[in-house]
Amino acid sequence: MKNKIISPSLLSADFGRLNEACDMINASNAEWLHIDVMDGVFVPNISFGFPVMKAVQKRCTKPLDVHLMIVHPEKYVERFVDAGAYSVGFHLEAVDDPRPILDLIRKKGAKTCLTINPDIPVERLYPYLDEVDMVLLMSVFAGYGGQKFIESSYEKLDALRAEIDRRGLSTLIEMDGGVNVDNAPLLFQHGADALVAGNAVFSSDDPINTIDLLKR
Ligand code: DX5
Ligand code: ZN
Numbered sequence: 001m002k003n004k005i006i007s008p009s010l011l012s013a014d015f016g017r018l019n020e021a022c023d024m025i026n027a028s029n030a031e032w033l034h035i036d037v038m039d040g041v042f043v044p045n046i047s048f049g050f051p052v053m054k055a056v057q058k059r060c061t062k063p064l065d066v067h068l069m070i071v072h073p074e075k076y077v078e079r080f081v082d083a084g085a086y087s088v089g090f091h092l093e094a095v096d097d098p099r100p101i102l103d104l105i106r107k108k109g110a111k112t113c114l115t116i117n118p119d120i121p122v123e124r125l126y127p128y129l130d131e132v133d134m135v136l137l138m139s140v141f142a143g144y145g146g147q148k149f150i151e152s153s154y155e156k157l158d159a160l161r162a163e164i165d166r167r168g169l170s171t172l173i174e175m176d177g178g179v180n181v182d183n184a185p186l187l188f189q190h191g192a193d194a195l196v197a198g199n200a201v202f203s204s205d206d207p208i209n210t211i212d213l214l215k216r
Contacts (some may be wrong), residue, residue: 004195004215007033008201009197011145012146012202016203022056022059029215034067037049045143051201052178066089067196068080068091069142069143071094073094073101077105082108085110086110088105089112091126092115092120102131113134114134115136116135135160135171136176137153137174153177157192160180163193176195181200
């Protein structure tokens with residue numbers, strides 16, 4: 001059976017207790033830590049940037065899975081790798097041509113990821129599937145944690161899984177937004193490789209156990 005990757009989103013952590021959040025992640029069975037960077041332009045919200053990420057990187061032993069919700073990602077992707085990113089993802093709809101930006105990330109030695117919001121047809125990702133390590137499907141509109149999962153995301157996931165398998169690619173699929181212990185098993189069944197979970201993990205009374213439940 002395929003490895004089920006859980007990437008808890010730091011966005012839902014208590015920002016006054018980031019060390020504790022990192023210690024919890026380190027002690028858990030989460031594979032990655034998801035880092036949501038928002039610029040107030042591409043999305044209406046502003047989250048955090050390099051200084052916070054550097055501090056987290058010092059404390060956290062898990063790979064940092066960075067999700068940039070920003071305009072002009074080409075200006076910043078290298079600095080995110082320097083700040084400790086394992087993978088760097090940016091939005092296809094935020095750029096004219098993703099290829100030079102994917103090159104920048106690759107040359108810095110990080111994994112590449114392309115992502116789309118729920119209103120972007122999944123077919124827009126197909127030309128790049130053999131050039132990226134991972135694609136991230138948003139199952140809520142980028143901008144805030146704690147939103148409700150958009151049910152039509154399953155259809156996009158199915159189409160993407162079929163296309164990746166048809167072409168014999170090893171590109172990973174990550175789902176992000178509204179993931180919880182109820183829909184996680186179904187998302188893995190539909191062929192997701194990695195699930196981001198913010199609210200489900202950090203508002204749980206027992207986050208470490210919730211991470212295990214997400215993998216059931
Ligand atoms: C939304 C972010 C997500 C979010 C997930 O803009 O990209 O990663 O933090 O949070 P939940 O799991 O609470 O929907
Ligand atoms: Zn995210």
